Amino acid sequence: MAKNLTTFMFSLLLFISCGTQKKVDRLMQDSISAEISIPDSDVSDSLQFDIAKADTIVVHDADDNEILIMNAVKDEDGEMVATDFIEASRVVARFRNVAERHGKVDLQFDIIVPERLQDSKWQLRFYPEMVVLGDSVSLDPVIVTGRDYRRAQLRGYQQYERFLRSLDTDPDRLMDDYQLEIFLKRNLPQIYALKTDTTYVSDERFSSLFGVSEKDAIDHYTNHLRLRYNDYRRSLTDKKFRRFVKVPIENEGLRLDTVMQAVNGDFIYKYTQTVMTRPKLRRVDISLAGSIYEQDNRIYTIPQTGPLTYYISSISAFADLSERYLSEVIERSVEANTACYIDFAQGSHDVNLSLSDNMAEISRIQDNLLSLLQNETYELDSIVVTASASPEGRFSANDALSQKRSEAVSRYFGAYLKRVRDSLSSAEGLRISLDEEFRSTEKSLDLRFVSRNNPENWNMLDAIVESDDEIDEAQKEEYRKLKPVSDPDVREKMMQSYPWYPYFRQNLYPRLRTVCFDFHLHRKGMVKDTVHTTVLDSTYMRGVQAIRDMDYETAVTLLRPYADYNTAVAYCCMDYNESALSILSSLERNARVNYMLAVVYARKGRISDAVQSYLDACAQDASYVHRGNLDPEVSSLIREYGLNRQDLP
Numbered sequence: 001m002a003k004n005l006t007t008f009m010f011s012l013l014l015f016i017s018c019g020t021q022k023k024v025d026r027l028m029q030d031s032i033s034a035e036i037s038i039p040d041s042d043v044s045d046s047l048q049f050d051i052a053k054a055d056t057i058v059v060h061d062a063d064d065n066e067i068l069i070m071n072a073v074k075d076e077d078g079e080m081v082a083t084d085f086i087e088a089s090r091v092v093a094r095f096r097n098v099a100e101r102h103g104k105v106d107l108q109f110d111i112i113v114p115e116r117l118q119d120s121k122w123q124l125r126f127y128p129e130m131v132v133l134g135d136s137v138s139l140d141p142v143i144v145t146g147r148d149y150r151r152a153q154l155r156g157y158q159q160y161e162r163f164l165r166s167l168d169t170d171p172d173r174l175m176d177d178y179q180l181e182i183f184l185k186r187n188l189p190q191i192y193a194l195k196t197d198t199t200y201v202s203d204e205r206f207s208s209l210f211g212v213s214e215k216d217a218i219d220h221y222t223n224h225l226r227l228r229y230n231d232y233r234r235s236l237t238d239k240k241f242r243r244f245v246k247v248p249i250e251n252e253g254l255r256l257d258t259v260m261q262a263v264n265g266d267f268i269y270k271y272t273q274t275v276m277t278r279p280k281l282r283r284v285d286i287s288l289a290g291s292i293y294e295q296d297n298r299i300y301t302i303p304q305t306g307p308l309t310y311y312i313s314s315i316s317a318f319a320d321l322s323e324r325y326l327s328e329v330i331e332r333s334v335e336a337n338t339a340c341y342i343d344f345a346q347g348s349h350d351v352n353l354s355l356s357d358n359m360a361e362i363s364r365i366q367d368n369l370l371s372l373l374q375n376e377t378y379e380l381d382s383i384v385v386t387a388s389a390s391p392e393g394r395f396s397a398n399d400a401l402s403q404k405r406s407e408a409v410s411r412y413f414g415a416y417l418k419r420v421r422d423s424l425s426s427a428e429g430l431r432i433s434l435d436e437e438f439r440s441t442e443k444s445l446d447l448r449f450v451s452r453n454n455p456e457n458w459n460m461l462d463a464i465v466e467s468d469d470e471i472d473e474a475q476k477e478e479y480r481k482l483k484p485v486s487d488p489d490v491r492e493k494m495m496q497s498y499p500w501y502p503y504f505r506q507n508l509y510p511r512l513r514t515v516c517f518d519f520h521l522h523r524k525g526m527v528k529d530t531v532h533t534t535v536l537d538s539t540y541m542r543g544v545q546a547i548r549d550m551d552y553e554t555a556v557t558l559l560r561p562y563a564d565y566n567t568a569v570a571y572c573c574m575d576y577n578e579s580a581l582s583i584l585s586s587l588e589r590n591a592r593v594n595y596m597l598a599v600v601y602a603r604k605g606r607i608s609d610a611v612q613s614y615l616d617a618c619a620q621d622a623s624y625v626h627r628g629n630l631d632p633e634v635s636s637l638i639r640e641y642g643l644n645r646q647d648l649p
Helices: 002-013 018-030 147-166 177-187 189-196 203-210 214-220 224-234 237-244 358-373 395-419 421-428 458-467 473-481 488-495 501-512 538-548 552-562 565-573 577-584 591-603 607-620 623-627 632-641
Strands: 035-037 056-060 066-070 072-074 080-082 095-100 104-113 123-132 135-138 142-146 256-260 267-276 283-294 297-302 308-314 325-331 333-340 378-388 430-433 437-440 444-446 448-454 515-523 530-536
Touching (some): 018 297, 035 283, 104 123, 104 308, 142 267, 147 237, 358 378, 358 395, 358 515, 378 395, 395 515, 458 473, 538 565, 552 565, 565 577, 565 591, 577 591, 591 607, 591 623, 591 632, 607 632
Parallel strands (some): 095 308, 378 448
Antiparallel strands (some): 056 066, 072 080, 123 135, 123 142, 123 283, 283 297, 283 308, 325 530, 333 515, 378 515, 430 437
8 A cells, every 4th residue: 555655656756845745744734625605695687678767766654754865874883874885795694595587597606716725737627516305416617727727728729730741742742743753744745735835624535645644643742651650640639639738728517717927816707697486496405526737637625625516596486275166057857959850761661770870970979878868967858859851852741851850769668678677776876767757766757758840840951051162152142132031831832943053952861861969967965956166266275386387488378357466476486577567466465565666666676666575575564574685676675775674764
């Protein structure tokens, strides 16, 4: 172990002088470190809002008495006196309350490098580290470089550039021009004559004229030994760079790289880190570590500092989390309806599953029925079945036929209910019979099929005609002129004389042969016809949560229609101050509203109103005395006018 330590110390002494070693030893002995501190300036100095300073303002106490407040500080006797603003001296601070605005917060701190850590032959590398919600995040490093250290870096770059300049980059320098010219003059005078001829000759033409290409001639008289040597030296560029430039000058990923010209006291760098806020982010810690380098050797590890702590305050904390409810009227009786297209043979009322899409349509209605019967909220009272017919044929015949079809469909689905009786009985304790009653061991409930008909569905035909793109406007107008004819049989006969009637008969009439189902239900266990109740307004509560999550754009979108206190908070978070003020001014002036008004008034430069609102908030709730120091808009007023002193209301 002692031998290894001796070897290390011997190697170290090769790179640093005895004087430097003594200085490093003293740093180690005293454990000298850099410092980080929070600058002694209010956080409001770094935020932009318009506050027009006033020497004297007038506010009113609870009894409406006028009170004059001056821009003031305490004198040596502790009295408040009017004065100009005086900048305070810097005081090292370890924590600060900082304000979030627009979803981000600026964290400011000073990196203080004591004189004992500075040397012209050294480079100091500082690495700030931030802890956010338990995660460590490395910030951009800060490099402080001594003048002699930078000169050594630049000398390395100069040596490397000399090496690059020594490489042959001109291919003509690698060719024996003299011998090539003699050869051409003696053996190929035609080629030699081209020496002074500026006419372009392609390599292919050159080769065809003289039997040898320009490339062959150049290759023959190239100094290949010199070329290989030059290529070898070119391959050493990376190695030469590492040899000459032991510590490259970094340009990327640094917050600062400054060269100290002289050592004349502490070096201070003001560092600002912007952090995007997120839900539950209330605190950020920042610490600093570093190293000292001479040449490419680390000669001292700068001890890590204790953390600076930033407590983040946000206007979002003023959101009212009270649940908001909507009034809702619940009806005992409800209705549901659907239509299906059951095709019947001409003049027939029998339900035939094999016709058209009858199988699919009937299956859909059966599923609807089963779903309603098994519903846990509603009980089925009755089903109204209405069958419609198309206009061809006599109205009286269509009236009778559509009624028969309605009754046939009612019987068909009544039979279906009978088939599922056993399964429903075991599942829900219900019994179904074809005597149109639902019966239970506990209660009796009528379930009736009511058969109705609409002989000729002219209203539906009117709507279909108007929406059909295959029928032109002239044809539609001809059809409209027939609508005043009250006798449906006469009207249908008149239609037969028009050229568009076959299209109606073939394409539109089948769509009129519908069977509509109206399901009448009631809520289980409900006796009264209507019940008034309240339900949670989920949209509103999502808007409130968006404020808490600092998703202010979403909050404004969701809360804008409500125009209430939380809407004003969302506006304030987005700096929509006029909109926020419009709402806040209409609300009851409780402590929370008054404080929000103080913030908005301060942003708008209405200082007297801002001070009055803040003092009113503090009078109503003493906790706002402390809160005022957390928001830059209000803390600026407190500092300027000494608002929290005892003699104020």
